[in-house]
Amino acid sequence: MDYTEEYKRKLVTPEEAVKVVKSGDWVEYGSFSGSAVVLDKALAARKDELWDVKIRNCTRSTGTPEVAKVDPTREHFTYIGLQFSGYERKLSDQGLCSYMPLVYHELPKYYREYMDVDVAMIPVAPMDKFGYFNFGPQVSHTMAICEKAKKIILEVNPNIPRCFGQEEVIHISKVDHIIETDYPIAEIPGAVPNDIDKKIASIIMEQLEDGSCLQLGIGGMPNAVGEMIADSDLKDLGIHTEMFVDSMVEMVEKGRVTGARKNIDKYKIVATFALGTQKTYEFINYNPMVLLMPVNYTNDPAVIGRLDKFVSINNCIDVDLFGQINSESSGTRQISGTGGSICFALGAFRSNGGKGFICMTSSFSKGGKLFSRIRPTLETGSAVTIHRGMAPSIVTEYGIATLKGKSLWERAAALINIAHPDFREELIKSAQDMGIWRQSNKR
Incomplete structure (x- = not known):
């Protein structure tokens, strides 16, 4: 017709x-x-x-x-x-x-x-x-x-x-x-990783294995992970993600991604949107390896949980000693959206051999002063993007704090252990004042 x-x-x-x-x-x-x-x-x-x-x-x-x-x-x-x-x-x-x-x-x-x-x-x-x-x-x-x-x-x-x-x-x-119409599609280059991003990425790399199925969020640190994966010797990785980006193209072109070990959508890259440079848009154009699916499929924790060895890697703004994760606001100022981090944190937990990581630098500078991203409590008005009971592992340049199955004093100890050293004593004092510090905890 x-x-x-x-x-x-x-x-x-x-x-x-x-x-x-x-x-x-x-x-x-x-x-x-x-x-x-x-x-x-x-x-x-x-x-x-x-x-x-x-x-x-x-x-x-x-x-x-x-x-x-x-x-x-x-x-x-x-x-x-x-x-x-x-x-x-x-x-x-x-x-x-x-x-x-x-x-x-x-x-x-x-x-x-x-x-x-x-x-x-x-x-x-x-x-x-x-x-x-x-x-x-x-x-x-x-x-x-x-x-x-x-x-x-x-x-x-x-x-x-x-x-x-x-x-x-x-x-x-x-x-x-x-x-x-005829205007160029918006190009969004990936954020350039700094040295701390690369350090965090190197910690994440130790958690990956052949056949892992990956989701990478936005930002310098996930980009650093993607670049390191592309240059690694990992085999038969899969991609099931919210956003498809430039670093994933490199992972495919260098032979790291085949999707051969995926439980569902085998041999396929699955995403709900792509956002990158022309390199990404040319790669996905009529590419039978790539499936762009509705978000109630890609981000559904039940779907994600069917994928073995699923690894979710996302960023956040700050975390408090109770394990509450804020990925979207600074106080009442909205910086970003909730995004898919909660979806993938839940999905990775359901996955056989799955791992969920929320990453951040341990500190940041503002006005010439250093501030900790691990806080006693979130700033008044800040959004709780991921409930403390749903929180996966937190990663800074000082290591990984796994929060699943931990009491409040155990969480506080694990998070303080990966905080910037300049703030650890102060955080211990805050934990004591809030009643979530066990006196026999290591100092």
Whole structure:
């Protein structure tokens, strides 16, 4: 069947497409490197015609949204970030972006059962001969958005790679309007690891073995792990992850990753989105080794738990002596989103031979002063990203503190042992004051 005529009927200008948005509507902008760009500008131009339009976006990587720039009062447009990118963090600091807490693997169900979507604006790759548009490297929760949306507008971009997977395409029959664009997909280079990142990565490397199945989070330390794996002699590694990045391409190209020992999705790399440089996007384009799957599959602890020797490696901001982990805020200031760290911590624990690691430098400098990331209690207002009862192993440059099966005084002792030496006596005193220090604990 030829879909050319239907395509032509639905093809409009951006200005015409955004006329479907009404005051009070809930609008979706997509996610990650697939966030609406041209439609965002067209909608922003309608500011004086609209009131109380709520716009959601997940980890926007395509620049500051125009709707936030043109409406500092937020009377016309209210912008909401589901997982903060650097752009959204800056907007939040200015009072121009709200945050929506979530558990990432639950997000598709949020849309299907709890959230309203009036208009979805989704960037896609060009239509194929069967009438399908590919969501590219951001499958995540996109189909759930489209299922709930009353109106769907596609922002067709030839620079978006086509990816295999599940819930990765939408048919033209489901679409209301199409616009054509041609802008480069957002490139996000991996953070450059510093010496402490590399030290932590070397500690993690000792925990890996042939056949391990890996999940790597974002940041310099996970990148350091990826680089070390690529240059190691490890064999038959698997990848089942939230985010696919440049360092994973190197791991595959150097023969470390085959997926041959995976219990499920054997020989396949599984992710829910990809975010990197052009190197990553070229690698995943029409690559049958890579499956981009919805996040309620990739991040489901029950699915993760079916993979033997699953190793989860993520970052955090700080940890308190009770084992509460904060990965997203500094006090009440939102820095990032909850992300998938809780999903993978739970999944790794269920895995036969699995290991979960939350990594951080033991300290940080601010204003010429050194501060500990291991604290007596989290700062007032800080989010508890991972409950203390769910906490996996904590890693700093001084070693690993395994928290599973440990009482409060055992946790305190293990965490103080991997704290920066300058803060250990102070932390012992705090533990004593809080009643979680056993007098016979080693000093």
